[in-house]
Amino acid sequence: MLSIKNYVKASSLQEAYDLNQKKSARVLGGTVWMKMGNRTIQTAIDLSGLGLDQITETDSEYIIGCMTPLHLLELHEGINQMTQGAVRNSLRHIVGVQFRNCATVGGSIYGRFGFSDVLTMFLALDSYVELYGAGIIPLYDFAARKPDNDILVNVIIKKEQIRCCYQSFRNTSTDFPVLAVAAVIRENKACVSVGARPGKAVLILDTGNITDGFAEKEIEEQEVIAHRFAEFVQSEAKVGKNMRASQEYRRHLVKVLTKRALLECGGVKNGN
Numbered sequence: 001m002l003s004i005k006n007y008v009k010a011s012s013l014q015e016a017y018d019l020n021q022k023k024s025a026r027v028l029g030g031t032v033w034m035k036m037g038n039r040t041i042q043t044a045i046d047l048s049g050l051g052l053d054q055i056t057e058t059d060s061e062y063i064i065g066c067m068t069p070l071h072l073l074e075l076h077e078g079i080n081q082m083t084q085g086a087v088r089n090s091l092r093h094i095v096g097v098q099f100r101n102c103a104t105v106g107g108s109i110y111g112r113f114g115f116s117d118v119l120t121m122f123l124a125l126d127s128y129v130e131l132y133g134a135g136i137i138p139l140y141d142f143a144a145r146k147p148d149n150d151i152l153v154n155v156i157i158k159k160e161q162i163r164c165c166y167q168s169f170r171n172t173s174t175d176f177p178v179l180a181v182a183a184v185i186r187e188n189k190a191c192v193s194v195g196a197r198p199g200k201a202v203l204i205l206d207t208g209n210i211t212d213g214f215a216e217k218e219i220e221e222q223e224v225i226a227h228r229f230a231e232f233v234q235s236e237a238k239v240g241k242n243m244r245a246s247q248e249y250r251r252h253l254v255k256v257l258t259k260r261a262l263l264e265c266g267g268v269k270n271g272n
Helices: 014-019 069-074 075-083 088-090 107-111 115-124 139-144 217-235 247-265
Strands: 001-011 024-027 041-044 056-057 061-065 127-131 133-139 152-158 161-168 179-186 191-197 202-205
Touching: 001 024, 001 075, 001 247, 014 041, 041 069, 061 107, 069 088, 088 115, 088 161, 088 179, 107 115, 107 152, 115 139, 115 161, 115 179, 115 202, 133 139, 161 247, 179 247, 191 217, 191 247, 217 247
Parallel strands: 001 041, 024 041
Antiparallel strands: 056 061, 061 152, 127 133, 127 152, 161 179, 179 191, 191 202
């Protein structure tokens, strides 16, 4: 059961930041995960009055306010066009529309949950977080940091020409993923993020240049390259076990989902 002693609707980011420096304080997102735990919060900080619940587009980036509901992101035409629907696909299995209208982008990213589809997807993109204290830093740096008392203000996605795909495997359609993979081809070279390992998502780059020129290859050659790259990702991604799957099964899924995602990026649907 979640118990809150004091509730403050912040009138400014500075007020929220100052209040959050106490260990007993917590910033509220949609509270959909927070309320599922047994905890007592001395001071709950609400950012909903600060206008951070929208997606702003500029010439070079999409700026997503921390209080933006996941469903608004799911429906965003520009982001889904840039990612060929991968962002929408990464969100559509998260419980249901009502849930996604409550859960926020900021809460999903700041929590750095091991099961997070949102973190897995964003990590493969050219994305950044804007923190009130630390400023703008790459998402992969933020994901590697330990939690602190800063305030996540915005999540930023840079506009770019990419091919993108999101693949996940679930025991049931709205359950947490057993494993998730986001693949991106930029400048004709691939990278993937692997989430639900069951640890938080990690970004894996093609350091061996296996996928150079992948999108320009014939289908038969893409199959060979995708298989080699999937084996490389399998060797790099550390996976574990939990109630949803064994370590061995997750290792197998890393290879299968990486290959499928890469082939779909290259134009082959549901590659095996």
